[in-house]
Amino acid sequence: MKIPSSIWTLLIGIVLTLVSLWYGQNHGLLPTAASDEAVLIDGLFSAMLTVSVSIFLIVEGVLIYSAFKYRRRAGDNEDGPPIEGNVPLEILWTAIPAIIVIGISVYSFDVYNQIGGFDPHAVHAAPERLMMEQSMSMPGTAIAATLSDTPPSTEPNLNQAKSDQAMQDPATAAVRNAEIPQLRNAPGVGSVAPSLGASQEKEGQPPQLVVNVSALQYAWLFTYPDTGVTTGELHVPIGQEVQMNMTANDVIHAFWVPEFRLKQDVIPGRQTEVRFTPRKEGSYTLICAELCGPYHGAMQTQVVIESQEAYETWMQEQLVASKDTLNQAVAINPADLSPDEFLAPYTKEMGIHAEMVHQVHH
Numbered sequence: 001m002k003i004p005s006s007i008w009t010l011l012i013g014i015v016l017t018l019v020s021l022w023y024g025q026n027h028g029l030l031p032t033a034a035s036d037e038a039v040l041i042d043g044l045f046s047a048m049l050t051v052s053v054s055i056f057l058i059v060e061g062v063l064i065y066s067a068f069k070y071r072r073r074a075g076d077n078e079d080g081p082p083i084e085g086n087v088p089l090e091i092l093w094t095a096i097p098a099i100i101v102i103g104i105s106v107y108s109f110d111v112y113n114q115i116g117g118f119d120p121h122a123v124h125a126a127p128e129r130l131m132m133e134q135s136m137s138m139p140g141t142a143i144a145a146t147l148s149d150t151p152p153s154t155e156p157n158l159n160q161a162k163s164d165q166a167m168q169d170p171a172t173a174a175v176r177n178a179e180i181p182q183l184r185n186a187p188g189v190g191s192v193a194p195s196l197g198a199s200q201e202k203e204g205q206p207p208q209l210v211v212n213v214s215a216l217q218y219a220w221l222f223t224y225p226d227t228g229v230t231t232g233e234l235h236v237p238i239g240q241e242v243q244m245n246m247t248a249n250d251v252i253h254a255f256w257v258p259e260f261r262l263k264q265d266v267i268p269g270r271q272t273e274v275r276f277t278p279r280k281e282g283s284y285t286l287i288c289a290e291l292c293g294p295y296h297g298a299m300q301t302q303v304v305i306e307s308q309e310a311y312e313t314w315m316q317e318q319l320v321a322s323k324d325t326l327n328q329a330v331a332i333n334p335a336d337l338s339p340d341e342f343l344a345p346y347t348k349e350m351g352i353h354a355e356m357v358h359q360v361h362h
């Protein structure tokens, strides 16, 4: 019995679909998904991979099958049959990719919206007035000024307010270099770059935890405004939406945690924001993803997702540690010490009794 080709097509189609669906769910190509956003992005990735795998198998399968089936036989010197187009086939192979592309774009816009990419409460508008004022003071901008005669806006500049706020962060202030020109006069200073805002269901709500981030060559500094603690490692409690208000002190850096599937540039003189909800306890690596200088490759730190209790304990330790360091700094100020007090810690190394120093001195 000869099986008709329509049955073959159906069977092969079923097998291809099953293989693609299975691989799309079991590819294991991505690191752990440690944020709620990562789960949504992985769904999109897996869907695209499923479609890609089936297309790859169809194309390669037909190619290999045809190369074998229609190979030139010994003694066969004839031309193949002349084939001139096939309208139904062409409509089909235009329609299928069109449907796939539209489907993927609708899905990806939806994911971007769900992770907060289209948060209407985020400030995205360019600060026109500020840019105009600044460009006016730059040489050779008279022509440019006549070209854009937009009247100056009288609206309060939210972007400037946000940047000022970022610049008041203690971590930024502690390490800020006043000589860096882009912090003061660059066009666009004070604007907020496109940000990842609140996720769809949390739109309009304040984040549960705010962390101010300063990136500098070659380190990350985190300040927790609630407690005033500044650290070099980011700790966040599980399940709470965190907003990072980020700015850079020198050059452009980028916040990237592969396990969160989130990446956001950190720009001098601007505040960029990224919101995420940690969902899996563990320690992940935060990597600078913007070539920022010779030690860029070493610009990494840890992000620790922990339980609420562990987070609170850690925060208490940080508070105590920051007080201890302050007290110590005062206590060991050598100017306040008498010579034998100052030398006392070294007497052991010198092999003498602490008393000796006192006696010699007097």
Ligand SMILES: [Cu+2]
Pocket (backbone or CB within 6 Å): 216, 217, 218, 252, 253, 254, 288, 289, 290, 291, 292, 296, 299
């Ligand atoms: Cu960097």
